[in-house]
Amino acid sequence: LADGRIIRTSRRARKSAAGYDLTRLFVGSEGTLGIITAAVLKLFPKPRTSATAFAAIADVGAAVALLSELRQALGDRLTGFELISAECIAVTRRAFPAMPDPLPGHAWYVLVHADDPAAQSALSEQLQGALAEAIERGTARDATIARSESQAAELWALRESIPDAQRRAGHNIKHDISLPVSSIPAFLTQAKRALDAALPGVGYVTFGHLGDGNLHYNLVPAPDGQGDAFAAATAQANRIVYDLVARCGGSFSAEHGIGQLKRDELVRYRQPVEIDLMQRIKRALDPDGLLNPGKVL
Amino acid sequence: LADGRIIRTSRRARKSAAGYDLTRLFVGSEGTLGIITAAVLKLFPKPRTSATAFAAIADVGAAVALLSELRQALGDRLTGFELISAECIAVTRRAFPAMPDPLPGHAWYVLVHADDPAAQSALSEQLQGALAEAIERGTARDATIARSESQAAELWALRESIPDAQRRAGHNIKHDISLPVSSIPAFLTQAKRALDAALPGVGYVTFGHLGDGNLHYNLVPAPDGQGDAFAAATAQANRIVYDLVARCGGSFSAEHGIGQLKRDELVRYRQPVEIDLMQRIKRALDPDGLLNPGKVL
Numbered sequence: 001l002a003d004g005r006i007i008r009t010s011r012r013a014r015k016s017a018a019g020y021d022l023t024r025l026f027v028g029s030e031g032t033l034g035i036i037t038a039a040v041l042k043l044f045p046k047p048r049t050s051a052t053a054f055a056a057i058a059d060v061g062a063a064v065a066l067l068s069e070l071r072q073a074l075g076d077r078l079t080g081f082e083l084i085s086a087e088c089i090a091v092t093r094r095a096f097p098a099m100p101d102p103l104p105g106h107a108w109y110v111l112v113h114a115d116d117p118a119a120q121s122a123l124s125e126q127l128q129g130a131l132a133e134a135i136e137r138g139t140a141r142d143a144t145i146a147r148s149e150s151q152a153a154e155l156w157a158l159r160e161s162i163p164d165a166q167r168r169a170g171h172n173i174k175h176d177i178s179l180p181v182s183s184i185p186a187f188l189t190q191a192k193r194a195l196d197a198a199l200p201g202v203g204y205v206t207f208g209h210l211g212d213g214n215l216h217y218n219l220v221p222a223p224d225g226q227g228d229a230f231a232a233a234t235a236q237a238n239r240i241v242y243d244l245v246a247r248c249g250g251s252f253s254a255e256h257g258i259g260q261l262k263r264d265e266l267v268r269y270r271q272p273v274e275i276d277l278m279q280r281i282k283r284a285l286d287p288d289g290l291l292n293p294g295k296v297l
Numbered sequence: 298l299a300d301g302r303i304i305r306t307s308r309r310a311r312k313s314a315a316g317y318d319l320t321r322l323f324v325g326s327e328g329t330l331g332i333i334t335a336a337v338l339k340l341f342p343k344p345r346t347s348a349t350a351f352a353a354i355a356d357v358g359a360a361v362a363l364l365s366e367l368r369q370a371l372g373d374r375l376t377g378f379e380l381i382s383a384e385c386i387a388v389t390r391r392a393f394p395a396m397p398d399p400l401p402g403h404a405w406y407v408l409v410h411a412d413d414p415a416a417q418s419a420l421s422e423q424l425q426g427a428l429a430e431a432i433e434r435g436t437a438r439d440a441t442i443a444r445s446e447s448q449a450a451e452l453w454a455l456r457e458s459i460p461d462a463q464r465r466a467g468h469n470i471k472h473d474i475s476l477p478v479s480s481i482p483a484f485l486t487q488a489k490r491a492l493d494a495a496l497p498g499v500g501y502v503t504f505g506h507l508g509d510g511n512l513h514y515n516l517v518p519a520p521d522g523q524g525d526a527f528a529a530a531t532a533q534a535n536r537i538v539y540d541l542v543a544r545c546g547g548s549f550s551a552e553h554g555i556g557q558l559k560r561d562e563l564v565r566y567r568q569p570v571e572i573d574l575m576q577r578i579k580r581a582l583d584p585d586g587l588l589n590p591g592k593v594l
Contacts, residue, residue, distance in 0.1 A: 001570070001574075005570045006570070007568065007570045007571055007574065008568060008571075009571065011546045011547065011548060012477040012480075012545075012546030012547070013475040013476050013477055013510050013545075013546060013547040013548050013551075014475065014477075014478075014509055014510050015475040015509045015510060015511050015548065015551045015552060016475060016548035016550065016551060017325055017548075017550050017551060017552050017553060017554045017555075018548050018549060018550045018554075018555060018559075018562075018563060018566070018567065019325075019555060019563055019567060019571070019572075019575050019593060019594075020322060020325065020326055020330075020574075020575045020578060020593075021321050021322065021324065021325050022571060022574060022575070024318050024321035024322070025317060025318065025321070025322055025578075027318065028314055028316075028317065028318050029317055033317075044368075045365075045368060045369050045372075048369075068342075071341075071342060071414065072342050072345075072414050072415065073414070073415050074414075074415070075342075075373065075374060075412075075413055075414045075415070076372065076373035076374070077372060077373070077374075115372075116372055117368065117369050117370070117371075117372045118369065118370050118371070118372070118423070122419070126415070178310040178311065178312040178313060179310050180309040180310055180311075181311075183309075212311055212312045213310050213311050213312060214312050248309075248310075249308045249309035249310060250308065250309070250310040251308060251310050251312065251313035251314075251315050252315060253313065253314045253315045254310075254312045254313060254314060255312060255314050256314060257314045257315075258314075258315060258316060262315075265315075266315060266316055269315070270315065270316060271304065271305060273298070273302045273303070273304045274304055274305075274306065274316070274319060275316075277298075277304065277317075277319060277582065278316050278317045278319070280581040280582065281317060281322075281578060281581055281582075283581065284577040284578055284580065284581040285574065285577065285578075296316060296317075297316075
């Protein structure tokens, strides 16, 4: 703690209703309330069966429907559902030409992953069956299942290389946002309309963890766009994106926190009473403001 | 809030890293920081396949091993794993003679439940197969699968009637405790040794949600025990049980909270620095102590 005392907020038991949940108060406080020096982890059996697939879909509405269908078929064994736009694949293959292009010619894709702790599991057949039904129903346009661990690793490498490829492609305006899953299609339509008008020719590199409602919604300049002019439009683009996120009931920071960069957004998008409560808690725990000054609040 | 302001701590999006986690601070604060007037719920598909089984086991160590085996076989589709002692069944059948006694003659049982969102699922066969393997391996002594929804409902009625049967059986000393799952067998052995010595003839009505490490560890007087003398021993029994829980890294209140009854335990079993932080938070949010006075802190 700020005064040098050491607090142990968590025990080895998983469940407790003994006073305020101090663990959760420190988690996500970005070092402004205390420094986390140890963590208790709950371990789960390592999956002994996995299945990875790549599906082409018509639009993001179809991705939301496919997510729901695969959840119905696989339950919590569905552990990955990554939305990937065709632009993401193009950017990534420009930077890394050896990357695969598994189902060329579609606008949107999802990378699907499922795990089962059981060794003898029909998981792969169930995923294949669910995707075949989705194609029949029209939710998916096409799909391919990884036939080996190395094929699965290739698909994941494609997904994991997007951020690095983007960095190499030059300046981009990044947004780490979350939305109610069902509102994602409408958000993307409305955000594109507003951004196309404000930043003519802007490109969209959209990917993310659809099951969490978490999008990495990144903007790239028009092919002939001035780098500096584009960078100068960051605040304007952020305002358009975050205002719309707020109207949809989402969050302007899904997983990367506030730090120094998003302090203004915290004040804009959370209620004054929320900020007041956070400041009261900060003062109660760190009255002299010693811990990570200038961050979050 | 105590000052009459209304705060909205949660949005419809599932994921957010935008400032302190105020939702979690209010959850479990028992009305001492604010009054919860609305909640956002995440819905999951209703399971379309379920399976319920009842297994006899030699001891609680075998229950912990069986839990691990069934998790390996079923993953998160294992949704219920209720430990039940033979004493629980005896108490319940004395109060409700129509209740079943599915596998008589064993010391310990578990009620197992599994769910699958898929309509065509081999769940029941998988559970049956896993239990057959457990019997072969010696983890389980015997098992029976409910053949119909009404059989499943009967098994759950047996489990759900234990608290009511206990109430009818007279005074008992109740403990709602949680422990690291792996330490439960040693805890039960050590607690019995200490309690047998302190309260000769004491009976044990032990049941609970083993997957959570949550035990309802209830004591009943010896058949010839004086009701008043037994009730007078409550503080002594609590001390024995909770001291041992604390040494095992558990919690003296797993799910029922502190209220007025366990305020002394909160002070005894949480560090002074934890209590101090809770009090600081209470003062920061409710400086005049208006909300639920006399509870928790």
